[in-house]
Amino acid sequence: MIGNKTLTMIKPTAVEKGFAGPILAKINEAGFKISALKLMKLSKEQAEKFYEVHKDRPFYNDLVGFMTSGAIVAAILEKENAVEAYRQLIGATNPDQAEKGTVRDLFGTNIQANAVHGSDSNENAEIEADFFFSKLERF
Numbered sequence: 001m002i003g004n005k006t007l008t009m010i011k012p013t014a015v016e017k018g019f020a021g022p023i024l025a026k027i028n029e030a031g032f033k034i035s036a037l038k039l040m041k042l043s044k045e046q047a048e049k050f051y052e053v054h055k056d057r058p059f060y061n062d063l064v065g066f067m068t069s070g071a072i073v074a075a076i077l078e079k080e081n082a083v084e085a086y087r088q089l090i091g092a093t094n095p096d097q098a099e100k101g102t103v104r105d106l107f108g109t110n111i112q113a114n115a116v117h118g119s120d121s122n123e124n125a126e127i128e129a130d131f132f133f134s135k136l137e138r139f
Ligand code: CMP
Pocket: 054, 059, 063, 093, 111, 112, 113, 114, 116, 117, 118
């Protein structure tokens, strides 16, 4: 069913700092079902493709470099109105502006290393979930 799914990545700095477990715990506590999960390192080509919509932005090359600098955790999360619910849980893109207690407030370092990515629409959630996970990897 479209509209009950979002895609998250826990970014390299957060994984490196040991925040993957605490972030997944917050996701569970907020009532999301984790229906797919993997720890992996993106190639340059994969990171470029994932963030293709930002390719004309000044931060694109740095973002690709950062996202390939270490392991990430990718996950499909399910809940009613998942895209919006997850964006509420993670807070504003810039951790300095993220509401207190949100994932980016608690675990973010800066606007690039902002702990997690979350899909921005139902359409992109489907595209991003397909980017990371085959049917065999979803439960
Ligand atoms: P994310 O949710 O992964 O989607 C795109 C990413 O680009 C975003 O989180 C930030 O990490 C990064 N980003 C967005 N705006 C800026 C910016 N002004 N400077 C640097 N990085 C940015």
